[in-house]
Amino acid sequence: MAGFRGVDYMMIDSLFSEEELMVRQTARAFVEDNVVPVIRGCYRDGVFPSHLIRQMGELGFFGANLEGYGCAGMSNVEYGLIMQELERGDSGVRSFVSVQGALVMYPILTYGSEEQKQRWLPKLASGEAIGCFGLTEPGFGSNPGGMLTTARSDGGDWVLNGEKTWITNGSAADLAVVFARGDGRVRGFLVEKGTKGYSSSDIHGKLSMRASVTSSLSFQDCRVPAENALPGAVGLKTALSCLTQARYGIGWGAIGAAMDCYETARQYALVRKQFNDRPIASHQLVQEKLAWMITEITKAQLLAVQVGRIKDGQRAEAAHISMLKRNNVAIALECARLSRDLLGANGIMDEYPVMRHLANLETVKTYEGTDHIHALIIGERVTGIPAYC
Amino acid sequence: MRILVAVKQVIGRDAPLRVNAARTWVEENDATFEINEPDAYALEAALQLKEKHGGEVAVLCAGPERAAKTIREALAKGADRAVHIELPEAAALDALGTASLLARAAEAEKPDLVLTGLQSDDLGLGQTGVVMAERMGLPHATIIMEIDFRGAAVRVKRELEGGWFQYVEMPVPAVLTIQSGIAKLRYATLMGIKKARSKEIKTLAAADLGIPSHPAAVIERLYMPPRARQAQIVEGTPQEKAARLVDKLRTEARVL
Ligand SMILES: Cc1cc2nc3c(=O)[nH]c(=O)nc-3n(C[C@H](O)[C@H](O)[C@H](O)COP(=O)(O)OP(=O)(O)OC[C@H]3O[C@@H](n4cnc5c(N)ncnc54)[C@H](O)[C@@H]3O)c2cc1C
Numbered sequence: 001m002a003g004f005r006g007v008d009y010m011m012i013d014s015l016f017s018e019e020e021l022m023v024r025q026t027a028r029a030f031v032e033d034n035v036v037p038v039i040r041g042c043y044r045d046g047v048f049p050s051h052l053i054r055q056m057g058e059l060g061f062f063g064a065n066l067e068g069y070g071c072a073g074m075s076n077v078e079y080g081l082i083m084q085e086l087e088r089g090d091s092g093v094r095s096f097v098s099v100q101g102a103l104v105m106y107p108i109l110t111y112g113s114e115e116q117k118q119r120w121l122p123k124l125a126s127g128e129a130i131g132c133f134g135l136t137e138p139g140f141g142s143n144p145g146g147m148l149t150t151a152r153s154d155g156g157d158w159v160l161n162g163e164k165t166w167i168t169n170g171s172a173a174d175l176a177v178v179f180a181r182g183d184g185r186v187r188g189f190l191v192e193k194g195t196k197g198y199s200s201s202d203i204h205g206k207l208s209m210r211a212s213v214t215s216s217l218s219f220q221d222c223r224v225p226a227e228n229a230l231p232g233a234v235g236l237k238t239a240l241s242c243l244t245q246a247r248y249g250i251g252w253g254a255i256g257a258a259m260d261c262y263e264t265a266r267q268y269a270l271v272r273k274q275f276n277d278r279p280i281a282s283h284q285l286v287q288e289k290l291a292w293m294i295t296e297i298t299k300a301q302l303l304a305v306q307v308g309r310i311k312d313g314q315r316a317e318a319a320h321i322s323m324l325k326r327n328n329v330a331i332a333l334e335c336a337r338l339s340r341d342l343l344g345a346n347g348i349m350d351e352y353p354v355m356r357h358l359a360n361l362e363t364v365k366t367y368e369g370t371d372h373i374h375a376l377i378i379g380e381r382v383t384g385i386p387a388y389c
Numbered sequence: 390m391r392i393l394v395a396v397k398q399v400i401g402r403d404a405p406l407r408v409n410a411a412r413t414w415v416e417e418n419d420a421t422f423e424i425n426e427p428d429a430y431a432l433e434a435a436l437q438l439k440e441k442h443g444g445e446v447a448v449l450c451a452g453p454e455r456a457a458k459t460i461r462e463a464l465a466k467g468a469d470r471a472v473h474i475e476l477p478e479a480a481a482l483d484a485l486g487t488a489s490l491l492a493r494a495a496e497a498e499k500p501d502l503v504l505t506g507l508q509s510d511d512l513g514l515g516q517t518g519v520v521m522a523e524r525m526g527l528p529h530a531t532i533i534m535e536i537d538f539r540g541a542a543v544r545v546k547r548e549l550e551g552g553w554f555q556y557v558e559m560p561v562p563a564v565l566t567i568q569s570g571i572a573k574l575r576y577a578t579l580m581g582i583k584k585a586r587s588k589e590i591k592t593l594a595a596a597d598l599g600i601p602s603h604p605a606a607v608i609e610r611l612y613m614p615p616r617a618r619q620a621q622i623v624e625g626t627p628q629e630k631a632a633r634l635v636d637k638l639r640t641e642a643r644v645l
Contacts, residue, residue: 005403018458019582022465026576060579072579082579 003032004088007259009294012301016077023078027085030059035089040350042211046204048092049211050172057127061086061097063105069121071105077308080252084304087253088260091360092212094253099168100124102245104131104177107188110241111232116190120175132173134164134217135239141166142373143388144179145236149219151182151189156226158182158189160197160219166367170215171200177230178217179239188233189224197222208359244318247368248311251324252304254364255297257357258332262293264354265339268346280342289338296331303327319381326374333361390444390538392435393500394468395491395521396428398452398459399511413481413608424459427506431567433574434536435504436467442538445469447498451490453478457590464585465577471590472498474598483604484512488520493598496525500562502543507532507566515566522564529564530557534571 006013006028013021034052042049056062060072065079074082079101087094105124108116123129140146149162160180170176176191176198191198200215232238269281269290280286307324310316336358340347348355365371373388380386400406401421409416424432435446448463450456451474460471474490476482482490495503503522508515515531522529534554535546538561547555548568577585623630623637639645 018461019586022462022577022582023579026579026582029576058578059576064579073583074579078579 004028004036004260004263007263007294007297009298012298012305015305016081020075020078020081023074024081024085026059027061027082028088030056031085031089031093035086035093039090039093039211039353039356042092043090043356044210044350046206046210048096048172048213052093053096053127053130055127056097057125060125061101062125062127063101063109063121066101066105066109066121069109069117070125071109071121072125075308076248076311077305079249080304080308083249083253084256084259086256088256090211090356091253091257091364092209094249094256095168095209095212098246098249098253099133100127100131102249103133103242104175106245107133107177107230107233107238107242108190111188111230111238112190113227113231115227116230120190124175129174130169130172131175131177132167132169132215132217133242134167134170134176134178135243136164136166138163138165142370144239145186147179147181147186149178149180151180151187151224153183154223158187158224158226158229160189160191160222160224162219164217164219166203167200167215167217169213170217171202172213173200176217177242178219179233179236180219185234186236186239188230188238190228190230191219191222191224192228195222195224208363210356210359240318243368244321247325248307248316248321250364250368251307251321251328254325254328254332254361255300255304257361257364258293258297258300258328258335261332261336261339261354261357262290262297264352265293265342266290268343268352272344286342289342293335293338296335300328300331317381319377322369322374322377322381325368326371326378329361329364330371333358333365336361390438390442390502391498391500392438392444392446393449393495393498393503394428394432394435394446394463395449395495395503395505395518396432396459396463397425397450397506397509397517398422398456399425399509402426402510408611408613412610412612414611422455422459424462425506425509425511427508427510427567427569429506429574430569430571431504431506431565432463432466432468433572434533434567435502436575437572438502438536438538439467444501447471447500449491449494449498450474451482451487451494451595452476460590461585462577464588464590465582466575467581468588470588472593473590474593474595476595481604481607483606484514484516485520485605486600488517489524489600490595490598491517492521492524493600494593495521502536502538502561503527503564505564505566507568518564518566525562525564527562527564528559529566530559531566532568533565534568536565 038049063071064074065076067073135144137147151158151160174193178189178191197220200217203214270279272280307320339354401423404420407416439446446468448468448471450460453476505518530545532548533545534548537544542560544558623633
């Protein structure tokens with residue numbers, strides 16, 4: 001099969017500049033050459049393709065939409081196109097890049113001291129250092145504000161106690177951005193690998209995101225020097241602002257997964273023959289599914305471009321990004337299900353990417369704000385009434 | 390070291406091909422364009438030489454306005470600057486005309502090495518680099534797989550037919566035409582794409598170079614190869630059939 005050429009039903013490419021398309025081409029070629037050939041094995045074995053980390057760093061994928069300290073300084077639309085292509089390969093690869101850029105580099109750049117930025121950002125941008133983001137706890141997922149992890153101020157240091165779970169890259173990380181309750185406020189800290197009292201263990205038995213490391217982090221009287229507190233990260237809002245960045249990328253990433261499913265199903269439907277030697281694509285019910293998918297993918301692209309453009313104009317609100325994340329993940333999941341159906345029995349095999357995307361997207365629906373939570377954010381935006389409790 | 394890479398923008402390999410109304414070329418309106426593949430390898434070879442020996446890589450391209458996209462892609466991959474000989478849309482240049490233009494522009498750059506692809510994916514003449522060398526009065530070598538730059542001279546590995554190779558040493562400046570597939574092509578990094586914005590593209594009008602623009606060779610007619618669907622039934626006893634079949638394969642199909 002020829003390489004992936006994208007999905008463009010309605011001249012969507014005309015909405016992008018030459019430079020934006022060049023950025024997409026780099027990400028697309030990288031995925032085609034390096035991710036597609038190995039991802040099936042990685043997924044089976046439950047390992048992340050860590051040999052790609054440095055190359056992704058060299059290409060500029062980490063923190064691509066951040067400025068300075070070795071970051072590529074791309075626009076948000078360019079960043080989004082990179083996420084789309086990466087998730088066309090696998091949600092786990094995109095997750096790695098999302099966490100590194102939006103959840104680790106972004107808070108250091110936005111809330112960190114000059115010293116923290118100089119020390120960590122260039123290494124994180126190049127992939128020399130890996131980061132993780134610890135917000136979720138066993139008892140607090142959708143409601144992180146209830147977190148139990150504490151940070152006690154002690155002789156100029158902070159002493160952390162508590163547990164974080166479902167942490168992408170957890171055990172692989174050289175640096176964890178951790179949120180804990182200290183002096184009555186939620187605060188962000190940088191905890192380095194090897195710090196006494198800090199340990200991690202991987203979560204096994206995942207049937208989704210198998211090509212991504214997910215871990216639990218434990219803090220037992222873990223002493224962190226004062227200069228490792230992120231000076232600007234005070235208040236739950238600061239943690240949520242990181243999520244907004246990551247959710248934006250997910251909104252684009254989901255399109256990539258949906259495109260891969262749709263394109264796989266379309267090509268399959270044209271060659272698979274049933275009843276009178278006719279391709280299954282000639283049946284009305286099959287065409288209806290393809291028509292639904294391409295329509296929803298096109299709408300998702302338009303939504304992503306619009307949010308990207310207003311984000312580049314500093315006008316995007318969290319509630320806009322909620323709509324992007326919720327809608328695009330939901331349609332991607334439905335595209336994956338429909339494609340799985342069109343592939344028949346072959347649809348359950350890892351020879352095709354569809355079941356892998358389908359399983360991955362179940363995670364994508366849950367993390368970074370569940371579908372419900374984003375509905376509530378949109379609901380609050382249009383009614384003014386918060387309905388979370 | 391100053392390296393000049395001549396690149397051509399050609400119709401993309403994935404583009405649908407239709408003969409145009411005048412039946413002299415393919416319809417370009419619905420086509421996509423990309424760098425000629427062997428030229429991409431010439432650029433890669435140049436960038437690798439620069440990494441090893443220092444110096445500068447400049448890109449030279451003769452083509453209509455749209456070719457600027459291919460130039461910017463080359464700058465994003467790491468070329469330092471570019472010269473664009475801007476041709477009128479649908480200018481019908483032959484290899485002699487193109488090579489003469491390129492040679493005239495290249496002379497002004499005083500390069501130590503000129504690299505280009507061994508042929509173009511569209512016309513496949515394999516002449517441009519060679520004629521260019523002749524016009525510039527420089528030595529040349531074709532179908533190059535390896536370049537060992539030694540200051541005043543260059544030693545190159547050429548691909549011959551039937552699995553044979555040839556090593557040639559020649560003085561510089563020289564023109565080398567590069568074989569496809571000799572290295573892994575790099576991606577344009579995001580930083581490279583951003584940096585390309587501020588790199589210089591010098592634009593020359595073909596007329597300024599003083600080369601007569603009427604071509605010595607023109608394409609008179611372009612057509613799809615007629616589909617020849619022929620079936621022959623070989624008659625006779627099995628022995629006769631086999632003998633006749635072998636004979637036909639040998640003398641008509643010439644595959645034996
Ligand atoms: C593979 C993977 C990687 C992850 N990586 C990270 C990471 O790197 N860092 C990190 O901090 N976290 C990470 N997470 C955690 C993720 O963010 C949480 O799982 C998510 O926030 C949901 O929390 P929960 O699982 O506790 O579900 P819950 O919050 O218990 O939700 C369960 C269900 O209840 C619904 N629900 C809850 N509250 C409401 C309400 N008020 N109204 C309506 N419905 C409601 C939810 O929508 C959902 O359907 C990861 C998760 C996975 C699966």
